[in-house]
């Protein structure tokens with residue numbers, strides 16, 4: 001996250017951003033995100049089967065960003081203050097980076113259960129960008 005993403009690239013990737021499409025490896029059964037490239041588990045260069053995850057996971061790492069966010073998050077940070085980002089391991093086993101929402105960023109910690117929700121991420125070239133964030137579940 002944080003790199004400049006052009007509009008065409010954004011729209012092409014919308015599907016996986018909204019639905020968190022995983023790629024199930026036909027060789028070893030591991031789930032990969034994004035659903036392309038080689039398998040992170042067995043390095044097979046195979047055609048993944050697309051799988052929609054249930055959308056819950058566990059926080060593996062968390063970082064609270066309270067200043068110096070990438071430019072596209074300036075507005076968000078001004079509006080929301082500090083926010084938390086981190087690595088989430090989905091119930092299916094795939095790991096991905098994400099932002100946390102609907103909570104005090106200092107309350108997120110490793111091992112917390114979270115669920116995926118679609119939220120506005122930031123605005124670029126006048127277009128709001130939406131994507132998946134994770135919020136704590138009790």
Ligand SMILES: [Zn+2]
Nearest residue numbers: 025028039042
């Ligand atoms: Zn594999």
